[in-house]
Amino acid sequence: MEASETDAPAGTRRAATSSAGADLETLTRVVERVRSNIKKVIEGKPDVITSVLIGLLAEGHILMEDVPGVGKTMLSKSLARSIECTVRRIQFTPDLLPSDVTGVSIFNQNTREFEFRPGGVFANIVIGDEINRASPKTQSALLECMEEHQVTVDNATYHLESPFMVIATQNPIEMEGTYALPEAQRDRFMLRLSIGYPVEASEIAMLDSHTQTNPLDDLEPVTDAAEIRKLIGIVNQIYVSDAVHRYAVALTSATRRSEELTLGASPRATLHLVRAAKASAAMTGRDYVLPDDLRTLARQVLAHRLLPSVESSMSGRNTGAILDGIVAQVPVPEGTR
Structure with missing residues (x-):
């Protein structure tokens, strides 16, 4: 994506950026109307x-x-x-x-x-x-x-x-x-x-x-x-870098290796995590996903799919607490956009 933007004429790049910005403004405006209605x-x-x-x-x-x-x-x-x-x-x-x-x-x-x-x-x-x-x-x-x-x-x-x-x-x-x-x-x-x-x-x-x-x-x-x-x-057009994709896979893969869990997150969970992060980024007016978007949504997207081990259940550890520990251990990529 970055290479194609560089190769494109400057006027085309400005038009594309302006169009994306207008789309995000429309999205945030409609979302705020719905949000206010529900409130x-x-x-x-x-x-x-x-x-x-x-x-x-x-x-x-x-x-x-x-x-x-x-x-x-x-x-x-x-x-x-x-x-x-x-x-x-x-x-x-x-x-x-x-x-x-x-x-x-x-x-x-x-x-x-x-x-x-x-x-x-x-x-x-x-x-x-x-x-x-x-x-x-x-x-x-x-x-x-x-x-x-x-x-x-x-x-x-x-x-x-x-x-x-x-x-x-x-x-x-x-x-x-x-x-x-x-x-x-x-x-x-x-x-x-x-x-x-x-x-x-x-x-x-x-x-x-x-x-x-x-x-x-x-x-x-x-x-x-x-x-x-x-x-x-x-939302489908929101940009997700390769580094953020790898970070999403690293998060879900870590749940599959955890000794505290008998069932980790599925590939469908990885897809859901990225899709939710794209929607979250768009609602804040951003046309790209940050690792923080994934971290913020990790518990809501992943926790209900996990099963704790017998030892974890006996010690009172629920899947939310286990997942928080896993997310904290996975290195966050820097300079991602």
Whole structure:
């Protein structure tokens, strides 16, 4: 990339730089509109909102894990309401069937042919509420659509429109009536977020705004699916140097060699880490990724994919703490742009 920029005429380089700058200005302006819209409903959680927007622009899926009642579903709905696109909500329950998620072919007596009835995943934004209350068989119905943006039913393949994003909420697995997500399912989620309890001032403000009316009722879209697709295209053009690529691989490779882990990060995790870093860089107005972007996102992108060893679990070490130690040990490349 650097060589081609050097060889290009000066006017062409200036035009390309100006165009990229204009694109990033458009992206940051739209992102701020969506962020401000969500803040009308979710009080005092700017970092969580930023992470959700990173997932949207990086074409990733988000797993929100926290105790009941802290606003996981409310945050998901706020994002969905802020974008004028198709939205479906799936309430995962023990009796939910895979066909309820993907769809089913039904025989039409009049036409004497089978007709496909789309399931809950046929939308731009799919909210999977309490995903770990459904059986592992039903959870696995999401695997193909999350990875390949398509659904196969009765040997027929149906493509899902872009943007396509699954925002799943789950309660901690030690709570009653939950099933642990299988490793293959967790690996499909780009980011795992925890909202946490609000600070006292935010909770007081919530009591004032949420007890009289539902703030979601007054939330209007501030962008649409077509504009989000354009922003995703801008994020895809963010530059990542070879040194940063090597650093991303070094981080994930280190998890695979760690004696404290029985399962390290997959190559899909490396790809997700870089894609999320590109979205994060674009949202800050940068057209290139820094190692700090990877380090900042490492816990959200990698921790939920790892499995601690028996010894680590017995000593009380969770995957987040183990990952922090690994990231601290991997040398950071200097002068990367």
